[in-house]
Amino acid sequence: MDRTIQELVSLLVNSTGSKELQDRHGTFSHHVHRLLALLNHPDPVHLSDSELSTHVEAVVFHCMLLAEMCRADLKQDLVKRCCVLLRLRKSICCHISQQEGWTMPSWGESSLQEKCHTMGKEVEDLDKAVLKATLHQILNTFSEAKEPLRQLVEEGGLLKKLQPLTATFFAHAQQMLRVADFVLARCTKTRTAREIHDSLEYLKSLLASLPPALTEMSRNPTHMSTAQQLQSLYHAWAGTTESLLQCFEETVSMHEFLKLSIQEMAKHKEWCDKALQSQDPKRLSKHATSLTSWARWVAEAAARYVDRTTDPIFRNGLLVWIEQLAKAILELKAAKALCTEQCSCLQTRDVFSRTMSCLMDTPRADLLSVADHLLVLTSDAVDSASQLFQSHQDKRHLHLDSIEGRVDSAALQAAIPPLYSPKTASETRSTFFASSPGKQEREDRERMQGGASRMSQMTKDMAVRMLHMTQFLRKKGPITSKEQLVACAKQIASDGQAFVTFGRIIAKMCLDKRCSAELLCATEQTHTISSQLTIVARVKAVTAESKSSSELLVSNAQNLIQAVLHLLKATEAACIKLVHFPFHIWRVAAPHWRPLFGNSPCQS
Template identity: 25%
Template sequence: MFKKSTSRKKGTATSSRHRKEVENRGHHGRGVQSTIQTRSIERALAPIAAQVSQLIILNETAEREGGKLPNLIPFAQTVLRATEELVQVGHKMARDTDDEKLQREMPEVCDASIAAGRSMLMAVQRLQAEPLSEPARDNMVTAARRLLETTMKVLLISDDAEVHRILDTCDWVTEGLQNMRAVGSMKELVTTFKDFTESVLTLCDLCDKRQQDLNDPQKKERILSALSGLKRAMPLLNSSMQSYVKYPTNVQAKASRDYSCKQVGECVRQITEALTQASSRGQNTVTHERPGHFAHNMEKLVELLSPNMRFKLDKGFDDVLEQTVRHGMSIAASSREDIRDEIVSVCKQILQLRSDVMKDLEALQDNPSYSQLNSDFKESCERLAHDLLTLESLAKGALVHQVVDAFTETTEPLDRLVKTSTVRLKEKGPLREDICTKLLQPLDDAFHDHADGLLQMASFVAASCVDSNQGQEILTLVSNMEQLDADVFPSCLAVRRDLTNKGAVEHLKLVRREWHSGVHQLVDIVDALIEARRFLEVSESCLEKDVEECRQAGLISDAELLSEAVSNILGRCKRVLQVAKQHQDQNEDAVYRNGLQVFISQLENALPLVKNGGHYSVGNIQNKRAMAALSEHNYHLMQCVHNLCSGLDASNHPDILSPLRGGVRGHQATANQDSLG
């Protein structure tokens, strides 16, 4: 990974533009995994990330189970040592290179990484001394996240130096091509072509190493295709240049020279674009995977384990299975505790069974006539296929829960941030930046937490899409929204600093409008992929937990907890109504739509009672009568939600002559008249 950079001073306008794109990579993406595009970075980060994960898991386990906190200090010390080793290599790279950008940036991030490692050790020591302290736990998690971020920056600067090195070589090849076009004698051609060949061979060598290191199969394929074209074009370029030098006035010789030069230039352009294309950094969290990769890999694995294919298992099977398990673990990490534990358990079983399958296959190949080995191999393959399908089912269930949670609020976090940015204060004139930051930072943190969860969920959904076009549509939205995300806080800060700045106000309006549009498109696409019945069932389950949180908040007189629980109830119910109405609109049976409308109307009528009762109770948390009334409203609301879920089945609708249907018909008729008027 850390190799000496031999930056050249040559360059072109095109490569300078692409180099700027490389420098800008990573500024918009927020997830760590979104920046990992090479195996080198994965290998370098893995030991540190594993130790940090172990720290957090041990901490969470002790907190969840109420047990004694184990000694975490050795883990933190190991992390610090690994960080120091990585930083030493980074410093050496900065000393040995002539790349000015690398010399400037690497020492700074190396120092930040060491500081983050020491801060984490101190945070762990504090937690060890105060195991019941919530601030100490939060401080450790924050320190761990900061350490991973700074470590990643060290690796990314190193990786960018490698990309710059290839771009510099592309410049060298392009300049050599220009020199080739200018030669006027055979003697000059021999010297120029020799230098040009050296640049091409260097580029081919660097690109071949780069494509072997890349995770993205599309990038690998694009670079390999360009290299193949470049190698094919070289003999043609040589012969066409010789013909042109001998017969400079010959139209055919000139056309042949121009064509071969154009071919070489096109190959170099493809390499440059492949290195800097937007699907690398700053994109969604699974950009190095194609849309629908989880669904595709699962189908491929089950097929490979079938009776006709299982005897041909090789390293390719191993790679696909590891990729699938890794994705399943990523979903688990973002899921609720009970779901996470189920997925992790199945992933462990899959890895164990993978080992059994490969051992049984090897033994069977050595003793093909041994029937017991054949039986064991068959059983291992069938168990592995079964567990893979179980993982797929659990992952889909986890995604529905993530969708329900992520869309509890849609645009509200941004709206709160924008509102605080634009509300007029008592102070007149522009505000100092530190005052603006203090006002906006809590709301900005909340917005980014919400945005991260939203976009992470969307990326997972894209990976599970059977239709790759739908998956690509989601990933494109995610990419656009991630870039927009980076513009939110600076835009809000500019407006908050000076409300009279019309340009800043208009820009913030544009950012808000674009974010709203992206979220609404995302909601529509994801809703179309999830079965309404399953969505409502999961929503009902989540609402039961929210209602219980309301009750607990009343018992301990926690107004903040009560406010959060009520907000979740209201947000989930709005989504339940939205999905139910979409389902209603898709059904052409007027009788069915009318029957479902009965339950939709009941929930719509119950919602304001909870909203008003909840808001009053938050301000009067000690008022037992208010809390009792809220509990009654919540109970009635849950009955309405349950009836609506059951109402997806027409057999649960009111009788065709029921007054309930008549009341809904009258209400709908009035609504239609109002809309026409």
């Protein structure tokens, strides 16, 4: 395998003229894009010249350089895919050269399109394989990027340990720089590429300043200024590698990153299971460490992604998931330490296996499950709608004090000053509802009395009931009978009607006709689904128990939850254009105030 890689690289070096990756960022992505463009719209004129071969050779060259650094299975996968790509390139070129003598060009064009389609699919698969291999290199290199330098700084005064530690650190640093080159070749964002380039230049300057500092430290171990210089260098190195890792994560979509990460975690879990069966503590420790490293990286990447996302619903869902994953990682570490010491103990192996399964269930189920996280998702949406219900915006960024009621209040209270007392807010709400004429308005007022607190509590109750219904399908949770399931569904439907009332009130007060129409549409959709859930629950109550009918009931309840989320988002938009009442008390935000997140719903 290594000889094959060297042969391919040597052949491609002759045509590319250099073994190093080009300095311009996004070179690999550019060649892949151009190659797919040629194959998706095959034109014999363009395919016959050197353009096809140029892009194929550049892509294969990148893959071979990457394969040199990869573990055996990834290396073999890259080499096989590159060989297939080269064979398809040769087949297409031969096809075009022979096409001139054919008397049936239509048949020849059809055959060429099939070959180009096949090659295009191979290019897409190869691109995914390269992404997976690149993520592996990032994890293997940057997960412990600070450790070699930390050991070197701590042992800098001991001359006997200095040489091997220095060699280890510089070898690891060169590996980091090389991995960064591969990431740059994929990066198509100019700003991100510039940040990666600047970080790499700074790392190189830190590398150049390290030998003199270590030499001075070895000569005079008690010199405090040199020790402080080494500590400063270590912190600068750690901060720069952290920034690089964030830039790397921006080159790939979060969805693709999570998908590949979960696949790799599943693979390491399978290897851990095999090591458990064979009672091999060394292999078990190796793959369990890799599994933990992937999980930790996923949690850290998601935590960094939380800081960039502006969607409060998605943000709070990620926060819950990150917390669960971090807890599962700690449990797996403890189980791994116990199992490697007592690998022959059946009970210990069972504990480790259950802990590992729990870790895998977290990203697979909880990340994508709306029901399991509905408590956090919907309560945040309701609070946002309630804030906007009591707020108005103009060019001077005016706010009401209801902003203080978000789910993540600890962070927001530090950034957003209270505008007036809760008592005043309560009096304002009472005045507003008292001003709504008509019998229907009075009924709505009585139903909605209590404002944001009641709506928020209702949302939490819906979330808990939805979670219990979902657990019932898995034979878990507090619901144990059909009657309890039906009662839970009916209560969710009743709560859904409360949100319908909430939406109608806001729509009546909204000055923007388009926002009001969209909100009314969402409100009527919620009303329809809520009524449908009530009907399904009644039918379920009088029919025999069956799994399919329970699944139908839960599915309708989930549809209602999604409709409520949509209604709340429409409410947020409509609340911006509420009628301005004279009794509203406004206060201009402090000049230094800035929203905690990018696109705050309370910013005009």
